[in-house]
Each structure stands twice: as C-alpha cells, then as structure tokens.
Amino acid sequence: MQESVSLAAMAAPHQKFTNPIADTDTAGPGDASRLTIDLGALAGNWRRLARLAGPAETAAAVKGDGYGIGLEAAGAALDRAGCRTFFVAVPSEGVRLRRVLPRATIYVLNGLTAGNANALAAAGLRPVIGSLEEWREWSAWRADGGQGEAALHIDTGMNRLGLTADEAQSVASADWQQQGLALVISHLACADTPAHALNQLQLERFRAAAGLFPGLPASLANSAGIHSGPDYRFDLVRPGIALYGGVFREGVAPLDVVATVEAQVLQVRDVAAGEPIGYGAAETVKRPSRVAILCVGYADGYPRASSSTDARSGASVFLHGQRAPLLGRISMDLMAIDVTDIPAARRGDWTELFGPNIAVDEVAGFAGTIGYELLTSLGGRYQRRYTGGV
C-alpha cells in the first residue's frame, strides 16, 4: 500500500520526509479553496521553544488533529525536529500518531476510560491519570500484572482534570513506585494572562504536589507557561498553540505562521446601490459595488459569526495587497467580499482568509473566538498542501 511505504520512510532516520496525508489526499479537480501548511515553520517554532525551555525537555501537544493541521504530518515533522514526547487528547489520536512514530512517547491527556488500561498499553499509549477512580483502576490493573506506563495529573486550581492535593497525598503514601508512573503533570488555567494571581498559586501547589513523588519527572507549562520563566518549566514543557503560530500569551508575538487558508474568487458581480447581498438580505450595499464571491463558507470552518452583519463586523480577506471587507452573511459554502476598491480583482484570484497577512487570531477575533478554535475547526474540503518538509 502506498501509505505504508511513506510511513516506513518517515520512521526511518535520515530519510526524506514524506507526508502520509498528501498520499491519501482526496482533492477534487478544480477545488478552489486550499490550506497550506508550512512544516518547516512548525519545526522551526519547536526548535525556538526547545532552546528557550532547555534544559527542560520540550514535548508537543498534537491533539485536535495537530491543532487542525494534520496529526501525522505535524507529528512526523516535530519528530524530525527532535521532539520525543507527544500529548494527544484521545486514544484514536494516539493510535494514528503511533503509526507514524513507532518510538515516540505518547500520552493521552483525557486519561483512562473505564476498562481500557490493557488496550491503551497494547497500543503503546500512556494515559494521563486524571482522577482517583482512574488511579484505582490503573493500580489494580498493574497489581494484576498489567504492564504499561502512565502520567499522574494533579489539579492545582483549574478544576477540570486531576487529583486533588489530598488524593495525590494518598497516592504518594502508597507504593506508587510500582505503578508504572513516568511523569507527574498539572495544567495552568491562566498562563496567557501573566498578571493573574492563579499562576503563582498553581506553581506553588504544583511544587508541593510534585515533591510528593521524588524522582518522577514533572511538567506544568503549556506554550504560555514556558514564557512564565524557568520556575514554571520543571523537567518537561508541553507547548501546543505556539508551535502552530497562534497567539499564546499577552504581550508575546506569535511564532512563525504555519497555516494559510485561501479561497478563490468564483465570480465578480456588479451590484447596484441599495441592493441586498446574501441570506436574509441582511446587508445592503450603499454604493454601486463590485462584489467578489469566494469559494469558502462556514462548512470550511470560517466562522459564520464573523459575518459583516454581526455586531463585531470588521472581518476582511486579503487580495492584491489589500484588505477587502466581507459583505452580508457567510453562507455554508460561499461568502461575498467588497472589491469595489480593488479593480484588479477577478475570477480565479486567490484570496487569503488567514495566514501571513491576516493573523489567525485576528480572524478569530472577528467571530469572538480564539485561534485554537479556528485552527481545530478547519474543514475537510481544502486542498491541503504541505511545504517545508525536511
């Protein structure tokens, strides 16, 4: 099978990078929307974080299909950059990643689902144990002879996953050394907002909790937490969004752009002053206008909430070196832009929805959301192009 050939090539060191998704791509003839992923930028971003975080090990969060850019491609490029430890959210992501990275350490952040210790271990995946119930199930499985490793997640103030401090104490006072624990983690709720008081509190709580497990590597920081200073880095850091070029912390510029989304102009129409555009006749043009119709809509993950008729209007796309504002509501598969002031605009032009000229987080802002959500919502209809493979 074509796919397994390239997967094997990726696993072997010093061979040219091939990308498994490209081999199985299902682009249709004439597709007029595309997603370009710069794997060189991804690898470069990882190296920058690794230099900053050293001597701590730099892992990578590749959950959410590698923050929307493709789990296998992201994993393989990061592996080649030197990353050895990966965090996915759910087992299916772990299985996909394991296929391309036979030797990597892979943690499943959402933890141990009931009855699955054996299956996870067999798949070479390590659950991040997130509750005392999970811990009891895991240690019973280990006591029964189960062989596998896991991380322990301690809650330090987010109240999402993780054992309480008391629960961690009870685990620590039993024979935790016999249970295959390889890492202790917690997660920062507010690292993107450095002034938030919860950061320091979580740091202190984590220091105390990690101290209960002497000799066990500890990990607290996500992308933003790495920038909170050396105290936050412990033995291993877990960046996600920063690797993919998203905004991760107040006052810190994002790293290099990884994902660029473009759509073609399908047609340019003349619309008379006073005529409505699109569903609901929600917007009316005020002047004789030239309107370009783009081959992209909310089914492709461009949020409908950024329609120009929404309260947060101001959304635009980029073509011919200029911004063109959106007009009317975004449809499932189409949207309209005003190109009256861009006379060069014509059928077949590629317009940038986000990328080097319009940041993903700016577009997210048009819709009242964050870059994370935009990236992980990218639809499956784009022509995907991977560049910068090394």
Ligand SMILES: *Cc1c(COP(=O)(O)O)cnc(C)c1O
């Ligand atoms: C998603 C996630 C990360 C990565 O967070 P970013 O903000 O994307 O850097 C790290 N740790 C845990 C537990 C996560 O869920």
